[in-house]
């Protein structure tokens with residue numbers, strides 16, 4: 001499994017980092033995690049071909065995670081893509097994404113490739129190939145809008161993910177509500193990729209004190225938060241500190257299963 005970070009910034013647009021997105025590459029498949037504003041530029045910046053992306057997962061509908069989707073599909077069309085594209089999204093958001101693409105005049109019969117919007121259920125195991133699966137769970141990120149903005153039309157689904165390739169597992173927090181969401185998955189987790197914008201860094205440090213990971217990758221980083229990261233973890237034991245990586249756009253992590 002190879003993970004390449006395309007964007008490691010927060011919801012605040014920055015000249016230092018693109019919005020949060022990464023590409024997971026496994027045998028014969030490239031899976032894009034999130035596609036916020038500017039993702040097409042981030043992909044070009046990393047010399048990645050639009051055609052190489054086989055599927056996209058959308059974690060939730062804040063603009064820094066999905067609003068680049070119509071533009072990305074437009075790039076695929078303009079680059080004469082022919083191979084099928086799958087978009088995985090929580091089942092409660094499927095109709096909206098279909099409407100959003102329709103209202104962006106991305107008519108399925110004019111794309112030149114097959115576009116499959118696949119609704120996912122929380123806790124459902126999705127198999128991408130023989131050795132790679134992922135599971136999502138609902139987290140509390142959008143709970144702050146409830147109950148004030150609750151309507152029948154609006155979904156507040158926000159997902160965290162566990163990716164598994166053979167015996168290697170990666171927990172991606174997505175955007176979360178608190179460090180409690182970092183406990184959504186139990187069992188052996190090798191790499192933790194966690195956002196740093198919606199949690200207290202002191203609480204993250206306390207969580208890392210109690211839990212062991214081979215690598216902890218910090219992402220979704222505000223320009224202002226960046227300088228606070230290292231000092232927040234300085235009281236951790238040396239080996240824990242050494243396992244923490246502050247992600248930057250272009251960072252590649254490789255694990256040979």
Ligand SMILES: [Zn+2]
Nearest residue numbers: 011062064175
């Ligand atoms: Zn975000």
